[in-house]
Amino acid sequence: MAVELTAVQKARKVQFANRRWFDDHLDELIAKYPGQVIAVHGDNVVAISSSNALRPEVQYREVVEQVQGKYDLDEVMITMVNREPVWNVWFPKKAE
Amino acid sequence: MPEFPFTSMRDWLQYLEENGELVRVDQEVDLRGHISALAYTSVRSDGPALLFTNIKGYPGWKVATGAMYGRERLATALGVNPKTLYHEVAAKMEQPVPPMEVSTAPCKEVILKGDDADLALIPVPFTGELEGVPNITAGISNIREPDTGWQNIAVRRFGVKGSQSMSEFLNRTQQDYMIFMRYIEKGKPAPVAIIIGADPVTYLVSQTKMPIGFCEYDLWGAITGMPLEVVQCETSELLVPASAEVIIEGEIALDEFEVDGPFPEFELYYTVLARVPKVKVKCITMRKDPLYYYLHMGAPPTEGHYIGGTMFACAQLRAAQRAFPGVLDIHFHRWAHIVVVQVSKEVAKAWSQFAVQVGFEIFKTGAFKGVIVVDEDCEDITNWEFVLDEIQCKFQASKDLTIIPRVVHTELNPSEPWAGRWGWNDRFIIDATEPPPGYDEGYLRGKGYPPKWAREEAEKMWPGLLQSLKGAGR
Numbered sequence: 001m002a003v004e005l006t007a008v009q010k011a012r013k014v015q016f017a018n019r020r021w022f023d024d025h026l027d028e029l030i031a032k033y034p035g036q037v038i039a040v041h042g043d044n045v046v047a048i049s050s051s052n053a054l055r056p057e058v059q060y061r062e063v064v065e066q067v068q069g070k071y072d073l074d075e076v077m078i079t080m081v082n083r084e085p086v087w088n089v090w091f092p093k094k095a096e
Numbered sequence: 097m098p099e100f101p102f103t104s105m106r107d108w109l110q111y112l113e114e115n116g117e118l119v120r121v122d123q124e125v126d127l128r129g130h131i132s133a134l135a136y137t138s139v140r141s142d143g144p145a146l147l148f149t150n151i152k153g154y155p156g157w158k159v160a161t162g163a164m165y166g167r168e169r170l171a172t173a174l175g176v177n178p179k180t181l182y183h184e185v186a187a188k189m190e191q192p193v194p195p196m197e198v199s200t201a202p203c204k205e206v207i208l209k210g211d212d213a214d215l216a217l218i219p220v221p222f223t224g225e226l227e228g229v230p231n232i233t234a235g236i237s238n239i240r241e242p243d244t245g246w247q248n249i250a251v252r253r254f255g256v257k258g259s260q261s262m263s264e265f266l267n268r269t270q271q272d273y274m275i276f277m278r279y280i281e282k283g284k285p286a287p288v289a290i291i292i293g294a295d296p297v298t299y300l301v302s303q304t305k306m307p308i309g310f311c312e313y314d315l316w317g318a319i320t321g322m323p324l325e326v327v328q329c330e331t332s333e334l335l336v337p338a339s340a341e342v343i344i345e346g347e348i349a350l351d352e353f354e355v356d357g358p359f360p361e362f363e364l365y366y367t368v369l370a371r372v373p374k375v376k377v378k379c380i381t382m383r384k385d386p387l388y389y390y391l392h393m394g395a396p397p398t399e400g401h402y403i404g405g406t407m408f409a410c411a412q413l414r415a416a417q418r419a420f421p422g423v424l425d426i427h428f429h430r431w432a433h434i435v436v437v438q439v440s441k442e443v444a445k446a447w448s449q450f451a452v453q454v455g456f457e458i459f460k461t462g463a464f465k466g467v468i469v470v471d472e473d474c475e476d477i478t479n480w481e482f483v484l485d486e487i488q489c490k491f492q493a494s495k496d497l498t499i500i501p502r503v504v505h506t507e508l509n510p511s512e513p514w515a516g517r518w519g520w521n522d523r524f525i526i527d528a529t530e531p532p533p534g535y536d537e538g539y540l541r542g543k544g545y546p547p548k549w550a551r552e553e554a555e556k557m558w559p560g561l562l563q564s565l566k567g568a569g570r
Contacts, residue, residue, distance in 0.1 A: 008153020
């Protein structure tokens with residue numbers, strides 16, 4: 001049974017794709033933008049805050065100003081990049 | 097009008113609405129911030145529960161929040177008196193009632209499997225502006241021990257990462273993580289079911305720290321005096337409450353991860369990005385006119401802090417009273433992770449280091465910053481002013497402060513670096529009970545309050561006096 005999605009639901013699926021790209025490029029993004037707020041859309045970083053020294057909410061506003069009017073905000077993922085390597089939750093090796 | 101026991105979230109919401117404790121929000125709201133901000137605004141003012149009926153992009157859905165905020169509201173949901181909530185619930189815990197399995201259930205009116213089980217169909221609100229993707233905050237995770245069948249339930253956070261993919265923040269100090277380890281040993285993925293929009297008692301019992309092997313569904317029966325109706329999942333043997341609004345079924349992958357965060361967690365700050373277990377979604381079941389429940393998290397106080405703190409306190413009171421005589425009352429200061437315990441002055445004096453022993457017992461039931469032990473001289477342990485009075489008058493740091501260094505704790509507390517490490521906390525115990533004979537002369541002189549009878553009369557006179565102030569144009 002195919003379910004008809006609304007525009008907002010379709011945008012959420014675009015966000016899933018944005019997030020997948022972000023996760024796949026995380027190490028590279030941490031090296032380039034540690035502690036900065038970025039916007040991701042369509043396999044690209046489309047906006048970056050000016051400095052990681054600014055408070056996160058100020059960085060967020062800078063990024064929103066850069067993307068507003070250019071992109072549908074529902075389809076842009078805005079988030080903060082780690083300052084440090086991604087923490088890997090420890091798992092024991094699974095049984096053979 | 098529905099009454100206790102409230103066997104579904106919609107019955108509970110109807111009760112709140114009919115009692116003037118719920119506001120319907122019929123204006124269109126955006127999942128990117130309106131719901132989170134209104135939930136925050138309401139709890140900051142001890143406000144009503146909210147029921148959103150017009151969700152942008154999600155026709156037919158409703159979203160509720162705030163229905164379990166506040167001691168009075170929780171006491172009503174638990175069928176107890178607000179003043180004796182912890183004591184009554186602790187007593188009820190002694191008589192568990194197992195759940196009853198049924199074959200049909202409202203939570204299965206719609207069944208979506210395979211690609212149709214798409215998380216984009218569920219209106220999950222964002223909590224913070226830097227979240228990236230939204231998180232399910234009121235998802236009760238169900239997992240079953242593979243050998244014994246023991247089912248454990250607990251509220252966990254799930255990042256919505258794809259149409260059939262979620263991150264699960266499994267806390268490494270908790271029982272469900274221990275069960276997941278058993279699946280890893282066996283080389284099998286762990287079936288999991290996430291309940292959204294359960295009745296209020298299911299949410300509350302899921303927050304209770306119970307012994308290994310004890311299913312929280314039995315505690316639901318203990319509190320309500322009747323068995324919880326449960327139904328088997330479509331894709332596993334897991335049992336879920338029949339009256340729930342939405343069930344997400346899946347399995348926790350063995351060797352795949354999702355990146356969790358950043359999320360504004362209960363410890364106040366955003367979390368770091370972390371690779372955590374991945375849940376692969378296989379099926380979504382729900383009601384025809386579904387309701388999504390949103391638990392606001394982040395900067396305290398929040399509904400999440402309230403339900404967690406309340407049930408922690410019930411379990412702690414039960415544990416401490418079983419272990420020691422003379423434990424009178426307890427209060428979990430819900431976001432400071434500080435527990436105040438009130439003990440009998442006479443018993444405290446009769447034991448060696450009684451406050452320290454009680455403090456250690458409290459630490460066994462959960463991860464906290466500290467325990468403050470006071471005696472019955474403290475008029476109200478829920479009021480910081482009275483607690484601080486006791487510290488001021490009875491506590492000497494050189495002999496009454498105990499520090500326990502480096503105790504395991506959630507990774508989320510930002511007071512220690514956390515990336516890639518186990519979380520830990522130092523803990524403290526403050527003994528603010530009256531010192532034993534030899535030091536007690538000062539306390540025998542009594543406290544410098546106005547007479548109690550006069551204070552009670554003053555409380556009655558006060559509203560009228562304030563009214564006359566308003567009449568004078570102030």
